[in-house]
Amino acid sequence: MTTQQSEAAPEEPPVDLAKDDGFEQRPHREIRLVMIGLVITMLLAMLDNLIVGTAMPTIVGELNGAEHMSWVVTAYTLATAASTPIWGKVGDLYGRKGSFLVSIAIFLIGSALSGMSQSMNQLIAFRAIQGLGAGGLMVGVMSIMGALVLPRDRGKYQGMFAAVMALATVGGPLIGGFITDxxxxxxxxxVNLPLGAIALVFIVVVLKLPKIRSNAKIDYLGAVLLTVGIVSMVLITTWGGHEYAWGSKQILGLGALSVASIIGFCYVEQRVAEPIIPLKLFRNRNFTMVSIIGFIVGFAMFGAVAFLPTYQQIVQGASATNSGLLLMPMMFGMLVISLVVGQAITKTGKYRIYPIIGTVVMGGGSLLLSTLSVDTTTFASSCYMVVLGAGMGFLMQVTMLVAQNSVEMKDMGVASSSATLFRTIGGSFGVALFGTLYTNQVTNSIKELPPEVLAKMQQSGGEGMSAMNPATLGKLPANVLNAYQHGISNGMHTVFLWGAVVSLIAVAASLFLREVKLRGGADAAEAKAEAALEGAV
Structure with a gap:
């Protein structure tokens, strides 16, 4: 009788059915050993683009491919975004350990091939291979964490991942510069190869997960449609306003292709046995709300990371060499709050209040940053970044935690990949839309300058704004430099003011979250009852 009830568990509403789902809490010593491998893998995934970005001028100079430089990053980003949901589903169907090991192996093969590249075309192709593997790294880390540790206890370990994020953001450019020089x-x-080898050894030797045998087949049509939709969206945000005008036939065509692919994907997913992303998950209020919040967090975070260094270098005169250090205040705020929130969730089992606080604080941080001007001190801007980082610290790990707590164990990979995907897509849209607002504002500000000032800018730095960089600023007369810095400040004001407005959507979404008790310990029975209520709403 017990066996029959256990087998029937997947038919119940999602989730909090740890024991019914075959969940078995592991000894802390075993979990800590596995965490070493997971932390190293996450470090690989986050460091790569930051290190490579620092080396790009040298790479372009040696391989003679400046016109293709953007594709070195774009190929990696596209492959990562497109493969993320597929890795999550493969792990759920055929085993998380096996799919995770395969993704690490593909990432390392792509790394080795990229290092041996003899032309830009080779480097772009090999970076795409590397990106395919990278799509499974973050998903694998989060889904394995979900399979090993009950949500109630997960805060003990999530601080490590926040620390890795801060370390990668600050240390990536510094390491890249040192290696290149x-x-x-x-x-x-x-450099990825020895780190990846260590991670592989830890995962192979230490990680023990139940074997999954499934006769289900991958939804290939759904995978293709989703991939086309994601790639189209990323290309729109990458090319729009740069390679092509927003109203060009290329961008409009990509938009139509993206919409058609997503509509086709939703149609297919309702008719296959094992959808890549089961649409039924979005009937769960919490899953839908944290997906929206994750999108907004990516939108705000990547927008800030993309534009704050420009302001600090051009307006505040900071060194470009140590660009990673410029974002340390934001990372510090994120790290400290993430650690505190993780421990608090473990102690109380409550989480709903943190997304509410986080979205409000994030919006407040954006509002503070919208006041940046040519007179803002470095200390003041650093304090504003701490506030923005603190808001993200309330949200980064909680959104993943709630997404995983809203699904059955068999969909842990899908939940992890969906949360990662929404944050990635949000980041792409944030950088693109903020970039358009920023460029338009700076351009308009400069156009208002007297003709003689514009003439001096062109004589000193080339074609006005587009040619300005920290190296050419010293050539500008004081009045011209001041006018340009005011244009940059106006651009920052527009970007972060809109960031604060967008944060209101996340605030509204957080208010709709339900407090479904996290599974763990003596609360399991009560959690099961509350989960059933949540699934019925």
Missing amino acids: HLSWRWTFY
Whole structure:
């Protein structure tokens, strides 16, 4: 009788059915050993683009491919975004450990090939291979965490991942610069190999997960349609306003292709046995709300990371060499709050209040940053960044936690990949839309300058704004430099003011979250009852 009830558990509403789903809490010593491998893998995924970005000028100079430089990043980003949901589903169907090991292996093969590239075309192709593997790294880390640790206890370990994020953001550019200056740009890729080998050993030897045998087949049509939709969206946000005008036939065509693919994907997913992303998950209020919040967090975070260094270098005169250090205040706020929130959730089992606080604080941080001007001190701007980082610290781990707590164990990979995907897509849209607002505002500000000032800018730095960088600023007369810095400040004001407005959507979404008790310990029975209520809403 017990067996029959256990087998029937997947038919119940999602989730909090840890024991019914075959969940078995592991000894803390085993979990800590596995965490070493997971932390190293996450470090690989986050460091790569940051290290490579620092080395790009040297790579372009040696391989003679400046016109294709953007594709070195774009190929990696596209492959990562497109493969993320597929890795999540493969792990759920055929085993999380096996799919995770395969993704690490593909990432390392792509890293080795990228380091051996003899042309830009080769580098772009090999970066795409690397991106395919990277799509499974973050998903694998989060879904394995979900399979090993009850949500109630997960805060004990999530602080490590916040620390890795801060370390990667600050240390990535510094490591990339050191490697490029003292070794070779090829080692920005080769450095992944020893780290990846250590992670592989830990995962193979220490990680023990139940074997999954499934006769289900991958939804190939759904995978293709989703991939086309994601790639189209990322290309729109990458090319729009840069390679092509927003109203160009290329961008409009990509938009139509993206919409058609997503509509086709939704149609297919309702008719297959094992959909890539089961649409039924969005009937769960919490899952839908944290997906929206995750999108907004990516929107705000990547927008801030993309534009704050420009302001700090051009307006405040900070060194470009240590660009990673410029974002340390934001990372510090994120790290500290993430650690505190993780421990609090473990102690109380409550989480609903943190997304509400986080979205409000994030919006407040954006509002503070919208006041940046040519007179803002470095200390003041750093304090504003701490506030923005604190808001993200309330949200980063909680959104993943709630997404995983809203699904059955068999859909843990899908939940992890969906949360990651929404944050990634949000980041792409944030950088693109903020970039358009920023460029338009700066351009309009400069156009208002007297003709003689514009003439001096062109004589000193080339074609006005587009040619300005920290290296050419010293050539500008004081009045011209001041006028340009005011244009940059106006651009920052527009970007972060809109960021604060967008944050209101996340605030509204957080208010609709239900407090479904996290499974763990003596609360399991009560959690099961509350989960059933949540699934019925």
